[in-house]
Amino acid sequence: MSGPARQVVVVTGASSGIGRGAALAFAARGVSVVLAARSEQALAEVARECEERGGRALAVPTDVSDEAAVQALAQRAADWSGRIDIWVNAAAVWSYGRFEDTPGPVFRQIVETTLLGQVYAARAVLPHFRAEGHGVLINISSLYGRLSSPYVAPYVTAKWGLLGFSEVLRQELRDTPGIAVCTILPGAVDTPIYRHAANYTGRQIRPLPPVTSPERVVAAVLRAADHPQRQIVVGQTHRIGAWVHRFIPALYDRLIGPVVDVCALRSVPAPPHDGTVFDPASPTHTVDDGWRRHDHRLVAKALTLAVGAAALTTATRAVNRRRGQSATSSAASVATHTRAVRRKGNAANR
Template sequence: MSRTVLITGASSGIGRATALAFAAERTHGATRLILVSRSAEALADVARECRDRGADVLVAPADITDPDAVGTLAEHRIDVWVEAVAVGVAGPLGSEPVAELRRLVEVNVFGTALCARAAMGVFRRQEHGTLIIVGSLLSLFPNPMIPLYSMSKFAIRGLALNLQQEVARHRRIKVCLVLPGPVDTPFFVRAANHTGRRLRAIPPAYAPERLAATIVGCARRPRRQVTTGVVGHLALVAHRIAPHATETAVAWWSATLLTGPQPAASGPGALFEPPSSGAVHGGHRRGRLRRRFGQWLGRAGT
């Protein structure tokens, strides 16, 4: 039986990687995709890639903070709803304009709640469905360099935990919480930045495709909470054993490594205006840099 999968944040990063992973999926019949993002131009690009992989694609440009737009999405039959939208603001609390604080809460908290509300309405009407919420390990651990982003992820995790209890007696309705650790996406280039230095993915950053595979796995076999990679699993285990020490270590490590040595001017990034193009990777992984260096050496030797 074919399934319809709706993915928000589908134009970039984890959302885009997830769209491509579902498009390539054949075994479990994920043949129709509804791709949601603010940028129609970026969505058109990823939609073409998904169609090249054999998927039936509906492009739905929308801002998830708009209740009417989200309500329109809920008019479709949807078997799996992947909530992958996130924006970021980096810098000590108070370094950001109030408008940026408001926008972050509107997108990450209000927008996610609107989408979860719409998804649950669809699933109750159909009597089946899986909601996959992409959160963050920063819903468990602090990072004083991005306190507002971490706050929003705590809120999203709280929403997911409550929804899981709400549907506990519904065998065919599931809510999954995915907690990524550091991932190499364009998020760091597009976040509002008031640190004074350029942002980067906290090493060791994982490829977005690994998170996409985890999300596809949740659609096949829903799980209450899941992370990806050795770092994520070790952090969760350590937190159970020694929560305070783990929080302190992760806060220092993640805050220290979030910025690189290059200076950067303060600015809102893509917080208010969506970029016209999207990408899966941010170019921060060491392996990627090594490959580029190897290619340069190869050209130099010719």
Template sequence: MATLKPLASQVMVVTGATSGIGLTTARMAAKRGARLVLAARDRAALETLAAELGDSGAQALAVPTDVGIRAEVHALGEAALQRFGRVDTWVNNAGVSIYGRLEDVPQADQEQLFRTNFWGVVHGSLVALQLMKQHGGAIINLGSELSDRAVPLQGMYSASKHAVKGFTDALRMEIEKDGVPVSVTLIRPAGVDTLFTGHARNYLEHEPELPAPLYAPELVADAILYSAQHARRDVYVGGASRLMSLEAAHMPRLLDKFMNLVMFRQQQSARPAAANRSDALYQPNGAALQQRQGGRRSRVHESSPYTFLSMRGKPLGMALLVGGALFAAWKLQGKGQENARVRTLAR
């Protein structure tokens, strides 16, 4: 079993460190005393972040890295060893999305998304495992509420997060079988208020939009940092993520119909797609260090009772919360079946 160190004693690698969840995680980890190895493709943004954290008293190393290239990820691990002598936690966070119907997305774009979202996790996890085999540590992979459930218009992103879950689960079992003292955690956030849509490639007629509910990136970062110190299998960030997983398991066809009814509309804003729109699929798009999107139409949740109880709460509170979610899912399924019977009788 992995014995994980307090954060203030850790060396932590964070990929995708210059935006959103990765940036928030790096800043929060620095405040709690971790020494950081920061990875992203944008050298200038990385160096700016390392200087910012250094000015606040933290130790941070910037290593420009394309996680889709195994040799660069190996070099990232070597840089961490040379600077700090070890790695205690490796966070595989880098990712990007594509909005559009699957038949409209070129194969080259689909493959590029998988290089980052899936192969980046594979490369990072296997490099981290080699570095941690002797002294132990934590591998933390960023999945999604879409790790169990696909949505239309983000088919390749959904597929990549399914693949990340499959790889993470298999890796965890192999590590446990060998008795290696490394924990493997899959973090599964619901929609998060980051630059996700701004970084995504878009093949829709309108600018993409994240449907509510949305959660603050600090909640995801907190789950990551908790998992760096406490071995966890899965952490769902936001009750909406756990409910999505339950619905996918217990009422998949009803969820298909619900998503066909609402998700084509809810994932598109009223704004026409911008001409010559930049994105981060193949290269960084030059955005300044920014944790959140800002200007969201929907409320951003700054807390999640479900996530708090699942990580730190007492068993009774957790049981009541899960029971409530199951009851809500059951009621939704019953309502869907009743509506179907009414439509049948009306014909």
């Protein structure tokens, strides 16, 4: 891999959130950054900030759900810089609402952006990596690639698919050890994606606490670029949730619905809307969105609810066990009595 100052990095989803933070962090190293997102105005702002931090920047407005546009992005980056060293797939859109309430076109667009956009990127950049003999593809997945919760069916579908896709790429690229595929799995992150999300719940939404800072995810992206790893999980509390989901699925299913209803759905009414799923226009294109300021109250609520539900589950199981034992004991008594009656009857017959 060439030195950091000579590297060329492509970042999709660079207009806000993790993508914007990663672009600025790479630029601070003096690298050349190619910025891709749908909003031309937001990209121009990010490009200016990247150059102020010492990097070179090229803004290429791109809708990653359009495969031809992603191919053009890769070619434009290679023509501008001569090569591509690192590609960060951070583009994603989001919705909140029951599956039955989520319009079909919204579901499709979320999967096409959040999953197929990263698939198209891999198809576009891998020939460049192979030509150079090296490269790092960084897919921003989510712990929603390992677990689930109500109201986010299209996003969970996309992230579970992305995790499997990344696995396959790693297996197929074993013949080119200079090419690495890294997957970043953050929990809830303090970015504007929740403000941008489509919403069909009837209530305003917020990320499920505790919320991770985008800077931690950006640090994981830089670490993957410098020292590629198969997977990097960001957020210890959410890692516990993934463990419960895997090993105690019945308890997870009992807890997750009430926790989401209390901690992710706000009491403020909200009309149904498509957010930025189709239209990138938004007043908020920052890296973070200030959600962490209110986390302490919601974390306390979530913990109280989780402990209460866990205690209820434990008590229910104990009652069921006692009932089962009682039923078994009663059945045994009846069987003993029946055998005694039969023995008396047999003796009388003799």
